[in-house]
Amino acid sequence: MNKCNIIPIFVPHMGCPHDCIFCNQRKITNFKDALDEFDIRKNIENYISYFKNKTIPIEIAFYGGSFTGLDKNLMISYLEIANDYIDRGFVNSIRISTRPDYISKEILDILIKYKVQTIELGVQSMTQSTLDLNNRGHNVECVYESSSLIKKYKIKLGLQMMVGLYGDTIDTVINTAFELCKIKPDFVRVYPTLTIRDTELERLYYSKEYMPMSLEDSIYLCKHIYILFKYYSIPIIRLGLQSSDNISEDGDVVAGPYHPAFRELVESSIYKDFIEYYISFFDIKNDFILECNNSEISKIIGNKRLNIKYFKEKYNINIRIKTLTLEKNILIFNKNIVYINDFIDYYFNKNILRRIDET
Secondary structure (H helix, E strand, C coil): CCCCEEEEEECCCCCCCCCCCCCCHHHHHCCCCCCCHHHHHHHHHHHHHHCCCCCCCEEEEEECCCHHHCCHHHHHHHHHHHHHHHHCCCCCEEEEEECHHHCCHHHHHHHHHCCEEEEEEEEECCCHHHHHHCCCCCCCHHHHHHHHHHHHCCCEEEEEEEECCCCCCHHHHHHHHHHHHHHCCCEEEEEECCEECCCHHHHHHHCCCCCCCCHHHHHHHHHHHHHHHHHCCCCEEEECCCCCCCCCCCCCEEECCCCCCHHHHHHHHHHHHHHHHHHHHCCCCCCEEEEECHHHHHHHHCHHHHHHHHHHHHHCCCEEEEECCCCCCEEEECCEEEEHHHHHHHHHHHHHHHHHHHC
16 A cells, blocks of 8 residues: 555444444544534645655555445535535645445445545445344345445445454454455554443443453454465455544453454464464574664564563573564574565464364
8 A cells, every 4th residue: 555644534334333342432533513614624634744645656545434425515515625625735635435325326436426536335244143243234235246346436445344344253254354455455444342332232231241351362363364365465464453532441342352453463463373483494593683663663572572482491591682684584593595475375374274264
């Protein structure tokens, strides 16, 4: 994905006819009311002034709720505001997020007219029983249909999924990721399920009908999902909810695998497995030097140096990190060059393909 500066405009729960049991958009986005035109323009202009590098494209993103479920005139009025900034050369494009069952040819004709270049669909699960238990209000088939229609209009397609929903299992989550891969979106977002205050999921949690995933289990499962998308060359543009005043351990998260650096934890877990595989492959018995790109150091070391401690405790091996001008995802073990993509292939075939075959 090319780098892009995003101007977020939140329309919390507007246009959405359902109360999914995990959802409280007002808590998640920290916005209580829809913005009027003055507020929208002020927000856009503030962001434009923040962006210092004028060579990076700017995109207005309508997040929250279901944008295409808005009253048509209201939706068009929002798009007209965004288009004013495109026509004046301040903004390059528009993206919107919506539900899979709120896509049609009529809607896409409007979106194309107003220069929408990216649509994100909140899929969440590709298992019908999970969709029903979470009150999603649509079926699996409409995900395939709406995705196909969006692609026919040559609009970039993003798909969002959640991990650890009410009724989920390891296999339903992996099945969802695999089905999304078959659709071949341009990118995905992956969110661990958090129990947010003032939701039905909170009631189920306190009545012991729903057990949130632990942080450790969520990292383990998201590691599989991460590798699955990597195997099929689908970019993961977000893994874990973005921290805000509300979305934090001291905010409105009642339970669930929240961590402000969730993606880093998942990637560190993958690097631990990656390094361990090659310690065995090269039959390394003693301390060694691991050379890498500077940007990979934190993933190799792990949160609170957990990876380094793991190898010391399990193998009595000290790893010394040395940075070189290498491409990302390449490591050198005592002068042996290894590629993480080779490990991704190995891990997929050994640990994930079997689960896909079983679902």
